[in-house]
Structure formats: C-alpha cells, structure tokens
Amino acid sequence: MAVDHYENFPVASVLLPRRLRIPVQNIYRYARSADDIADEGTMQAGERLEQLAGYRAALRQIQDGRLDLADGDPRKAVFEPLAHTIQRHALPMAPFFDLISAFEQDVATTRYASDEALFEYCRRSANPVGRLMLHLYEQALPDNLAQADAICTGLQLTNFWQDVAIDWEKGRVYLPQDKRERHGVSEDFIAEQTRLGLLAAAPAARHVPAAWQALMAEQVGQARDLLQSGLPLTRRLPGRIGFELRLVVYGGLRILERLDQLHYDIFFHRPTLKKSDWLLLLWRALA
Structure with a gap:
C-alpha cells in the first residue's frame, strides 16, 4: 500500500454500509476521471482544461436541477449517477467544484511558494473527499x-x-x-538524485545530505501532526466507517515512519506498506 489520495477512497469496501457503496462509487468515478483528465495521457494543456470546463458545466447543470447531456456524451456515464447521488443524499455542490478547481490547477501550476499555497491546494484537492464522506454518513458537524x-x-x-x-x-x-531555500535544497539536487535513482540501486554506503534530511524531517513532522490531530474523528464516527478511517490514518502514519527509517532517501527507496505491516496496523486500529 502506498498512500495515494484516491486509492485511499473506500470504494466498494466491505466496511462500507451496503446503502453507501453505490454513492461512494459514483463520487469516486467523478473524482478519478477528472483527475485522470488533468494528469494522464498525452493531451495538451488546452485540451485538458477544455475537458475540465465540460465537467464544470455539467456540475452547474446539476446545481440548476437540469442535467441534460446528449447520448454519446462521455460525461453522461459519470454525471447521471452522480446527479442521482447528489440529489438523494442532499450533498453540497462546493466540494465538487473545489475538486475541479484543483484539477485545473494541476494543469498549470507546478511549484508552490509556501505552506499557505500548498495548503490552499490541498483544501480543494483532498479535503472535499472527506467532507463528502461525512455528508453521506450524516456526520458533517x-x-x-x-x-x-x-x-x-x-x-x-x-x-x-x-x-x-x-x-x-x-x-x-x-x-x-521558501522551505527549500531556507534549508539550502535546490531543484538541481532533486533532479540529480532522481536521475541517479533511475539509473541504479542505492549503493551500500549511501550518504543522505543533512540539508535534505532536515527539510524532509520538517515536512514529515507536519504531515504526522495533521494525521494525529484528526485521529479523534476516527473514534467518534460510528461502526465500520470509523474503523476503516482509523486503518487509513494509521497507514499514512506508517508510511511516515518508513520515511524516517530511510532517512528520507525516497530517490532510491519509495516507502510502501508490506503484508507484515498490516498486522501492526490492525493492532493499532483495534487498540
């Protein structure tokens, strides 16, 4: 298991109540397909933005209560079930528009000046998923x-x-x-380390520069603090959803542990969770 935003979306999970499996699939289909428009394939930026504008237009139709997509329109398979889910569960439209905004940003923005800029992106690219799940569970307090x-x-x-x-x-x-500059980590360093990582396995005695370790320790600590601050939610949510969310959070925390253990040398070792980690995660989630 690697931590990925949409791969952690609980699609058709056995831990989901049966009544929510189709709604979650419908939301996932929308998010995944829009993300793929922004990231996958060989389309030019203009074409990606045009297709995302088509998604935005379909959302506006749903918002206005008049979804009308012609037969053969590839959006129809995504938006007709999504419209039904939104109407049946009285879901807010803002999270869906936020996601589109983030996917449009993916096309044009490749650098982030500060935490503020990065967190604003996360507010629109990641947070809407959690908010929609809470609305489905009628727990959006x-x-x-x-x-x-x-x-x-x-x-x-x-x-x-x-x-x-x-x-x-x-x-x-x-x-x-701003953090890279403060720690003295240049983009040339990232480029060179990525190049070396693609060429060969890590040498037996590999030196990881202290500046890189200090930068990544700060970033990993920030992510850990956020995950831990959200853990009380996993205890408040009833039944299986709370348990599944606990597994996801502990999975993220375990990836961060792996990063610490690797001294943040992600260029030669991408941290993932193996079968042996799952017993530990289950124990932590139950405990």
Whole structure:
C-alpha cells in the first residue's frame, strides 16, 4: 500500500454500509476521471482544461436541477449517477467544484511558494473527499469537518513526500520553495538524485545530505501532526466507517515512519506498506 489520495477512497469496501457503496462509487468515478483528465495521457494543456470546463458545466447543470447531456456524451456515464447521488443524499455542490478547481490547477501550476499555497491546494484537492464522506454518513458537524480536513491534507502531504522523485519526473515540485531555500535544497539536487535513482540501486554506503534530511524531517513532522490531530474523528464516527478511517490514518502514519527509517532517501527507496505491516496496523486500529 502506498498512500495515494484516491486509492485511499473506500470504494466498494466491505466496511462500507451496503446503502453507501453505490454513492461512494459514483463520487469516486467523478473524482478519478477528472483527475485522470488533468494528469494522464498525452493531451495538451488546452485540451485538458477544455475537458475540465465540460465537467464544470455539467456540475452547474446539476446545481440548476437540469442535467441534460446528449447520448454519446462521455460525461453522461459519470454525471447521471452522480446527479442521482447528489440529489438523494442532499450533498453540497462546493466540494465538487473545489475538486475541479484543483484539477485545473494541476494543469498549470507546478511549484508552490509556501505552506499557505500548498495548503490552499490541498483544501480543494483532498479535503472535499472527506467532507463528502461525512455528508453521506450524516456526520458533517463542524468539529468532524475540521478533523476530516486534517486527515485528508495529512494524507495528501504524505503522498507528496513519498513521491518527490515521481513528481519531479512529471515536472512538479510540491516542497514549498521558501522551505527549500531556507534549508539550502535546490531543484538541481532533486533532479540529480532522481536521475541517479533511475539509473541504479542505492549503493551500500549511501550518504543522505543533512540539508535534505532536515527539510524532509520538517515536512514529515507536519504531515504526522495533521494525521494525529484528526485521529479523534476516527473514534467518534460510528461502526465500520470509523474503523476503516482509523486503518487509513494509521497507514499514512506508517508510511511516515518508513520515511524516517530511510532517512528520507525516497530517490532510491519509495516507502510502501508490506503484508507484515498490516498486522501492526490492525493492532493499532483495534487498540
């Protein structure tokens, strides 16, 4: 298991109540397909933005209560079931529009100046998923929403820090520029380490620069604090959803432990969870 925002979406999970499995699938289909428009394939930026604008237009139709997509329109398979889910469960529209805004940003923005800029992106790219789940469970209370935001942002940051090299290959750097500069970590360093990581396995006695370790320790600590601050929500939510969310949070925390153990050398070792980790996670979630 690697921590990835949409791969941690509890689609068709056996822990989901049967009545919510189809609604969750419908929301996931929307989020996953829009994310793929922004990130996958060989489309040019203009074409990606045009398709995302089509998604935004379909959302506006749902908001106005008049979804009208022609037969053969590829959006129809996504938005007709989504419209039914939104109407049946009285879901707010803002999270869906926030997601589109974040996916549009993915097309054009590849650097983040500060924590503030990165957290604003996470507010629209990650937090809407947790908020929608709380609305489905009729648990969208202020404290619950705040702690769900902390969990979702923490998971997304965890994903960023385990995938620095992968994101570099995509032309993106999520590490805030002001923190990189303060720690003396240049983009040239990331580029060179990524290149070396692609060429060969890590040498037996590999030196990880102290500046990189200090930067990543700060970022990992920030993600850990967010996940831990959201843990009380996993105890308040009833039944299986609370337990599943606990597993997801502890999975994120375990990835951060792995990063610590690797001294943040993600260029040669992408931390993932193996079968042996799951017993530990189950024990932590139950305890």
